[in-house]
Amino acid sequence: xxxxxxxxxxxxxxxxxxxxxxxxxxxxxxxxxxxxxxxxxxxxxxxxxxxxxxxxxxxxxxxxxxxxxxxxxxxxxxxxxxxxxxxxxxxxxxxxxxxxxxxxxxxxxxxxxxxxxxxxxxxxxxxxxxxxxxxxxxxxxxxxxxxxxxxxxxxxxxxxxxxxxxxxxxxxxxxxxxxxxxxxxxxxxxxxxxxxxxxxxxxxxxxxxxxxxxxxxxxxxxxxxxxxxxxxxxxxxxxxxxxxxxxxxxxxxxxxxxxxxxxxxxxxxxxxxxxxxxxxxxxxxxxxxxxxxxxxxxxxxxxxxxxxx
Amino acid sequence: xxxxxxxxxxxxxxxxxxxxxxxxxxxxxxxxxxxxxxxxxxxxxxxxxxxxxxxxxxxxxxxxxxxxxxxxxxxxxxxxxxxxxxxxxxxxxxxxxxxxxxxxxxxxxxxxxxxxxxxxxxxxxxxxxxxxxxxxxxxxxxxxxxxxxxxxxxxxxxxxxxxxxxxxxxxxxxxxxxxxxxxxxxxxxxxxxxxxxxxxxxxxxxxxxxxxxxxxxxxxxxxxxxxxxxxxxxxxxxxxxxxxxxxxxxxxxxxxxxxxxxxxxxxxxxxxxxxxxxxxxxxxxxxxxxxxxxxxxxxxxxxxxxxxx
Numbered sequence: 203x204x205x206x207x208x209x210x211x212x213x214x215x216x217x218x219x220x221x222x223x224x225x226x227x228x229x230x231x232x233x234x235x236x237x238x239x240x241x242x243x244x245x246x247x248x249x250x251x252x253x254x255x256x257x258x259x260x261x262x263x264x265x266x267x268x269x270x271x272x273x274x275x276x277x278x279x280x281x282x283x284x285x286x287x288x289x290x291x292x293x294x295x296x297x298x299x300x301x302x303x304x305x306x307x308x309x310x311x312x313x314x315x316x317x318x319x320x321x322x323x324x325x326x327x328x329x330x331x332x333x334x335x336x337x338x339x340x341x342x343x344x345x346x347x348x349x350x351x352x353x354x355x356x357x358x359x360x361x362x363x364x365x366x367x368x369x370x371x372x373x374x375x376x377x378x379x380x381x382x383x384x385x386x387x388x389x390x391x392x393x394x395x396x397x398x399x400x401x402x403x404x405x406x407x408x409x410x411x412x413x414x415x416x417x418x419x420x421x422x423x424x425x426x427x428x429x430x431x432x433x434x435x436x437x438x439x440x441x442x443x444x445x446x447x448x449x450x451x452x453x454x455x456x457x458x459x460x461x462x463x464x465x466x467x468x469x470x471x472x473x474x475x476x477x478x479x480x481x482x483x484x485x486x487x488x489x490x491x492x493x494x495x496x497x498x499x500x501x502x503x504x505x506x507x508x509x510x511x
Numbered sequence: 512x513x514x515x516x517x518x519x520x521x522x523x524x525x526x527x528x529x530x531x532x533x534x535x536x537x538x539x540x541x542x543x544x545x546x547x548x549x550x551x552x553x554x555x556x557x558x559x560x561x562x563x564x565x566x567x568x569x570x571x572x573x574x575x576x577x578x579x580x581x582x583x584x585x586x587x588x589x590x591x592x593x594x595x596x597x598x599x600x601x602x603x604x605x606x607x608x609x610x611x612x613x614x615x616x617x618x619x620x621x622x623x624x625x626x627x628x629x630x631x632x633x634x635x636x637x638x639x640x641x642x643x644x645x646x647x648x649x650x651x652x653x654x655x656x657x658x659x660x661x662x663x664x665x666x667x668x669x670x671x672x673x674x675x676x677x678x679x680x681x682x683x684x685x686x687x688x689x690x691x692x693x694x695x696x697x698x699x700x701x702x703x704x705x706x707x708x709x710x711x712x713x714x715x716x717x718x719x720x721x722x723x724x725x726x727x728x729x730x731x732x733x734x735x736x737x738x739x740x741x742x743x744x745x746x747x748x749x750x751x752x753x754x755x756x757x758x759x760x761x762x763x764x765x766x767x768x769x770x771x772x773x774x775x776x777x778x779x780x781x782x783x784x785x786x787x788x789x790x791x792x793x794x795x796x797x798x799x800x801x802x803x804x805x806x807x808x809x810x811x812x813x814x815x816x817x818x819x820x
Binding site: 346363369379429453457 | 635656672714719729763777780785
């Protein structure tokens, strides 16, 4: 990378940020700010992306967007580089970064799909509060502190207390009873895998964990499954790490996978309710693979493809 | 009830317990202690039950056992009174009380099974630490206190820290990769529903919640489903309470169902990955419906049946 430009709203423009020995001044994210940039990573929410990604694209700056604004747009590739880096070639100035739960689930499902052909899956998530942003992390910490000190708990970021509780509610509800997050897991999985007939039903749940999402998955495949082959596929897949020694109480947990680049896959077993099925448990740091890391990986893949042309 | 006798091991025998205006002296749980009793509720773990339930039965005292020792014994009815109270009639001196997760799941599944005919289900649990006993509750509280005070966290009851973490591990692991708890959910559901061809695959997970288990369920039925009819069946079922108004952020949560006799059912929706399926979310106080309350309900049903003979 030759140079880095930091852009933000007028609220943050002008501030300085120091990392290691370098200091940057944050500049205003206006259309013209993209004039001399090659790649811009957006992480400012849907409305900002709606407004500024096309402005960047117009100026030959490829926008890698972390919001959900463009993910299902047929003209926009939705990319997890370990799975569909090739889709990057078809971009028209905007590339979308997937939903965090989807990215984490696919780090377990994709290598198995390659082997056995995924038909459908059921998933229940255990999502960390960091998925809702820094304020939600502070809220959980604050509730726990108040609880220990015998003070009333403040509830602001979520509709209900999150400490010592679980909320089967991530993102808004749709008329069919599923949430937007649950729809994303199905629709984005289909798009990333290029598998339009894939079926999925998920329940997305917020748990009092600070960081890293966990997902319990039951998956049905076209072909007969083999646990030994499944383990090998997980082990050799660059996006995942097998963590599966029940006799040693070894399975992925959010505490262990916070801050890790790879997602952990464990509890791998022949599913007792599918004829060709596997049950598994995937844990990943949704701030990494579910967001920032994946966006950087897209930028790297884009750069490599551009360089190789 | 004419009289109450409290029995315990030699460690507790001789102690006194006062409740409301009455005081009882705890007596030693030896075989002869059951001589003059009609019904004994056991809640002392598998080995004590193995030893003393047959002694009670021999003395015409019906043992209602909360351990897993006799649940799958073909000679022992496994009973959830709202579902199979009739099975009590066939007892031979011992009646088993089901596993807590199974009892809670069935409070949502049974009324739907009656309507549409349950074929198979997938479930992921969010189990409170109270399921592991009082020491585990103290451990979660202690870890949270230590965390707030910047002290090292003590890990003793579980193989890993439970505060701010989730553990995909409840009870021991079997060779097939499932845990004993996960096996119980399948086998006990089959026995309670009298439905040997039922299939199920579950993932049982401990979460940092003090009390009440939550379960995400995807269920497939023989017949086409109808959400309005499903809602009505839950509403009229004596073991459950419909709590399902997503637009008002109303769904069952462990904080709200701690100490409640009924289990809460919400997030009811047509399942997107089954042809005849429903997805739902069930929450119940496993110390109540999953244990003590169900045992008392069995005793009441037994008494009513005896009285009506």
